[in-house]
Amino acid sequence: MGREAPGSISPISEARARLRESLSEGTYAHSLAVSREAARWAAAFGADPDAALWAGLLHDCAKGLSDEQYLALAQTAGLEIFDAERDAPSVLHQRLGALWAAERFGVRDPAVLLAIGCHTTGAQVMDPLARCLFVVDWVSPDRTYEGVEVLRATLAKGVEEGFAAVLRAKRDVVLAKGLPDHPWARAALDRWTSD
Ligand SMILES: [Fe+2]
């Protein structure tokens, strides 16, 4: 018997099997990697390892939809859609993922849902689990982009340094791609860095 979703009756093995069916092979492998890595780093961030295991596993459960699907589902769910999300609707997978984690996977732990809901942009309010997931998602072992080793080395020096470095690295990616600033990302930078 695997671990239970916080406050639910779903074992984690069942959640893995369902994700394997619904996600692409790459996203599924990434989700497993982030799940393991988040659990490994949780204590350093001051987060609960079991909650981190779940947050990592489910964080991308709404990944892989079309832009039209993201916008339609967000509208149906009554989410406020920011301009940055109209330009890049896949960002909505963080908030839809939190909804699905609750509705489809039975997660009740608000910390897990908060972490999933802001894992891409960050947010002004981020507890230890949210900070852990945000960082680990960007430096998990399956990531191979240029510069990831520098971020991993920064994280190895300390979780606060690692968190600030990932916030800045993500801002730089958005700027380089010419994407609009997401208000939550701006709020996170303002709250958690001196930038
Ligand atoms: Fe994601």
Ligand SMILES: [Fe+2]
């Ligand atoms: Fe991810």
